[in-house]
Amino acid sequence: MHKRLFIPGPVEVREDILKKMSTPMIGHRSKDASKLQKSISGKMKKLMYTDNEILLSTSSGSGLMEGAIRSCTVKRAAVFSIGAFGDRWYKMAVCNGVQADKISSEPGQPTLPEMVDKTLATGKYDLITITHNETATGVMNPVEEIAEVMKKYPDVVYCLDAVSSLGGTKIEVDKLGVDICITSSQKCLGLPPGLSICSISQKALDAAKKVEFRGLYFDLLELYEYIKKKDYQYPSTPSLSHMFALDYQLDRIFEEGLENRFERHRKMAEYVRQWAKERFALFADERYASNTVTAVKNTRNIDVSELNKKLGEVGYVISNGYGQLKDITFRIAHMADTTLDEIKGLIESIDKIIM
Amino acid sequence: MHKRLFIPGPVEVREDILKKMSTPMIGHRSKDASKLQKSISGKMKKLMYTDNEILLSTSSGSGLMEGAIRSCTVKRAAVFSIGAFGDRWYKMAVCNGVQADKISSEPGQPTLPEMVDKTLATGKYDLITITHNETATGVMNPVEEIAEVMKKYPDVVYCLDAVSSLGGTKIEVDKLGVDICITSSQKCLGLPPGLSICSISQKALDAAKKVEFRGLYFDLLELYEYIKKKDYQYPSTPSLSHMFALDYQLDRIFEEGLENRFERHRKMAEYVRQWAKERFALFADERYASNTVTAVKNTRNIDVSELNKKLGEVGYVISNGYGQLKDITFRIAHMADTTLDEIKGLIESIDKIIM
Structure with missing residues (x-):
């Protein structure tokens, strides 16, 4: 799959x-x-x-x-x-x-x-x-x-x-x-x-x-x-x-329109950040949080590999932390042609696994 | 096309x-x-x-x-x-x-x-x-x-x-x-x-x-x-x-087999060289002529752009000379998955145009 x-x-x-x-x-x-x-x-x-x-x-x-x-x-x-x-x-x-x-x-x-x-x-x-x-x-x-x-x-x-x-x-x-x-x-x-x-x-x-x-x-x-x-x-x-x-x-x-495209990215980012703050915390200073990728501070100390394995079973992949941040963060990208509904579907699946 | x-x-x-x-x-x-x-x-x-x-x-x-x-x-x-x-x-x-x-x-x-x-x-x-x-x-x-x-x-x-x-x-x-x-x-x-x-x-x-x-x-x-x-x-x-x-x-x-593949390249090269020698001349010293591409010396002084244009009408492209050799040579590649029959089809089309 x-x-x-x-x-x-x-x-x-x-x-x-x-x-x-x-x-x-x-x-x-x-x-x-x-x-x-x-x-x-x-x-x-x-x-x-x-x-x-x-x-x-x-x-x-x-x-x-x-x-x-x-x-x-x-x-x-x-x-x-x-x-x-x-x-x-x-x-x-x-x-x-x-x-x-x-x-x-x-x-x-x-x-x-x-x-x-x-x-x-x-x-x-x-x-x-x-x-x-x-x-x-x-x-x-x-x-x-x-x-x-x-x-x-x-x-x-x-x-x-x-x-x-x-x-x-x-x-x-x-x-x-x-x-x-x-x-x-x-x-x-x-x-x-x-x-x-x-x-x-x-x-x-x-x-x-x-x-x-x-x-x-x-x-x-x-x-x-x-x-x-x-x-x-x-x-x-x-x-x-x-x-x-x-x-x-x-x-x-x-065709999508540049402003529409940027707005879609903003909305996806806001949605992911809101969720990240409720469940975990943001790694970035929120005033400078990215509109294309969210690094989530792994405050619940979840096993990200295990989470990704289970997400894989329903057809999704997210990313672990990069380099030195490998174990203390995980990352969700909300970029390119991804839609807000797809982001919602992902977040729902993560919640089902971790909650 | x-x-x-x-x-x-x-x-x-x-x-x-x-x-x-x-x-x-x-x-x-x-x-x-x-x-x-x-x-x-x-x-x-x-x-x-x-x-x-x-x-x-x-x-x-x-x-x-x-x-x-x-x-x-x-x-x-x-x-x-x-x-x-x-x-x-x-x-x-x-x-x-x-x-x-x-x-x-x-x-x-x-x-x-x-x-x-x-x-x-x-x-x-x-x-x-x-x-x-x-x-x-x-x-x-x-x-x-x-x-x-x-x-x-x-x-x-x-x-x-x-x-x-x-x-x-x-x-x-x-x-x-x-x-x-x-x-x-x-x-x-x-x-x-x-x-x-x-x-x-x-x-x-x-x-x-x-x-x-x-x-x-x-x-x-x-x-x-x-x-x-x-x-x-x-x-x-x-x-x-x-x-x-x-x-x-x-x-x-x-699957094709390496020896078969090399042999196919040899045969295509021989075919193109034979034709090139009959109609024009080889640019390379024949003892060192390539098995993957033939540079033809444009001894008949044909208009290669015109030839390519006419070849284009039947769905083929060959190459003009490279760099300083642009006008005095043209090149036919016989490489990758091209077959001897395809090479024969190309040569036949060239002959129809130049003869």
Whole structure:
């Protein structure tokens, strides 16, 4: 029996989207391939509220995160971490010999605008990375407030990991002044994993020009220049299957309506949080609780593996805690095309098991 | 109308394999994900004739090529180039600050074992890269003879780009002493693009331990250690769709029988070459002509775009020349699950147009 996924990626993928993954192949140097990429670009710009160019990468979101920090840090990067994925971004800098410092928040807490301000006021940094939504802790950072602070630092390249939020919550890239906004297919976009997407600003491209060793596959400047020169085709063969599915799914997303989609995510999040507070507690500071994934503090000390096993019998899967939070939290994703009714069905099943 | 692809990747993908791309998602941290990867590993080892470990990468083959030269060159790499893909491997070294020299052959000519011997005799290099099959020129390198030379240099890491040959011709990785053998999904394996695969030897892993900055996403040592520690799961979310399809297709490949499969490729290649020699000429030195793709020297100076347009009307696509060879060659791929009858149908259609 297939188990419906309520884990924070890969998410459950609708059958019509899965079918698009079976589209017969076309040449990646064909006019049809250019047309497909241009179609995706236009739609992604709309979803990201940006006029910046869109780059696709056949990789997980981690690939583009590594590409961003390596390609565009000229001097030194300030990596703001609120959990496992911020830590990973710092590790990417270290593994590439990119000068960087990590500024961590307490688990469950966000990156506060004053932390960004204080850090950048030193004048040491020309790039920052922010995790929009930390999948490990269920915290969503206050990016609007951070954007206000960033206005004071117009020369700093602003990279945003929106892997587990874009498509589920409004991220107005240009309004927020985000230079590189990164997401991937298997979270709120509701596709299988295997493709990542970013927007890139002229400021970020200009920074990349000053970096000597940017590698090749994740060199964002190379990708940008290549699609410009080659009519939106890629240096190496991209995952056309994902591109067909993404192009199709973006139309479904606009059919639903962006505001409706974000509202659906808000409602699902509120429902799960309400339940979590009644039965357990939230791991995240509630003021910054995520609209796409809830990390539940396991205050009843339930056996999450056992719970998942029993949920599996009725066709559901949730997620245990991530990394160091493995035993003290469990996580319920409410993202992509999941409906409030499906969330209610899941919660009812959990209650039947634990109550 | 769908046009059947006779281009050197992406190849035409059989309908039953396309269907597997639509398999519903599973968690990438689940026992099922471990089982899937282990199943693929065992089968890939058999296909590669190796006991070395198998790594999967959600990327095109270029990603693992970059990972290999960056992760495992301690001192200096000798990059043997017989065309565009060897040139790209050299570019990867340069873009990563890896010390390397390029040793090029004339277009249409192979890397000869004596070139490898002469280069390595200098003692300057601890890693070499060889393109097994150059998609741009239709040349297949004499890897058995190169293997003989390599026996003299047991400390040198041997990387082989088998992207457009593995699965279409026999490559006995362990017998040839190849340390990193790289391939990808969209060529002779007959899958859509988006996944690449390599084998890795202990010697290559030991070399990686001595390299300080290996990056993260394509750090082959990191990938290896992660799958060993985490029961064959990956640091970031892999393309599960491709993994389902690959696992399925490997069974189909063994059902056909490896020797039968290689023989089918030989026969298709012979048929295309015979025709090419009658109507045009081979671009490759015939002694080293590829069994998976034929580059035809455009001696009649036909308009290849026009030919492709007319072929399109009967549902076929072939490929123009690659890069600098764009106008002076055209290419017909005879790889993956294409049959001799399909090749005959294509050739007949071409003849109708050009004769």
